[in-house]
Amino acid sequence: YLVETNVEEWQRHANLPEEDLRRWLILHEMTHAWQFAAHPWLRPYMEQSMKELIDSVTRKGPAVARFAAFAGVLPAQWRVMRRVQGTMSVIEGYSNLVMNQLGRKLLPGFDRLEHAYRERSSGKSALEILVWKLTGLDLKLQQYKRGEAFCQAVFDQHGMNILNRVWDGPETMPKLKELGNPNGWYRRTTG
Numbered sequence: 374y375l376v377e378t379n380v381e382e383w384q385r386h387a388n389l390p391e392e393d394l395r396r397w398l399i400l401h402e403m404t405h406a407w408q409f410a411a412h413p414w415l416r417p418y419m420e421q422s423m424k425e426l427i428d429s430v431t432r433k434g435p436a437v438a439r440f441a442a443f444a445g446v447l448p449a450q451w452r453v454m455r456r457v458q459g460t461m462s463v464i465e466g467y468s469n470l471v472m473n474q475l476g477r478k479l480l481p482g483f484d485r486l487e488h489a490y491r492e493r494s495s496g497k498s499a500l501e502i503l504v505w506k507l508t509g510l511d512l513k514l515q516q517y518k519r520g521e522a523f524c525q526a527v528f529d530q531h532g533m534n535i536l537n538r539v540w541d542g543p544e545t546m547p548k549l550k551e552l553g554n555p556n557g558w559y560r561r562t563t564g
Contacts, residue, residue: 466520
């Protein structure tokens with residue numbers, strides 16, 4: 374979804390072409406819609422993963438075990454968390470790749486949009502950086518950048534047909550460590 378007040382503020386602040394900006398952002402959101410609609414395994418996979426995490430923290434048991442699960446120190450929770458992080462990174466990275474590939478072809482103001490996006494992502498004030506670090510959003514952004522770099526590398530080296538293998542099922546989704554090793558993922562999934 375687009376939050377219109379945020380889009381409008383960014384458009385005015387960066388002096389971006391109004392229609393191109395919205396089309397570009399909608400390309401990203403439409404890619405998400407396609408990811409979940411065209412791959413029926415994805416939504417239940419993500420829902421089940423989130424349920425596992427929530428259940429591990431909220432189930433009854435000794436207070437120490439619940440606290441340890443909540444703090445994320447148990448191996449089972451880390452496995453699920455890495456699985457979710459890897460999948461979310463690919464979902465976002467793939468959407469950015471599609472948004473940029475199509476945006477380059479369809480939007481006259483694409484170069485301005487991409488420049489403004491990169492500038493906005495890197496031009497945070499000290500206070501914004503602190504808030505992002507305290508809330509963990511900086512880690513989320515780093516993972517999305519890794520997902521985008523992974524998708525771009527696979528696309529550049531092997532094309533969209535190979536990259537689309539990530540959507541074949543949970544077994545072909547890159548593991549979190551494979552985001553930094555696209556060739557390892559390629560070898561594993563093309564065996």
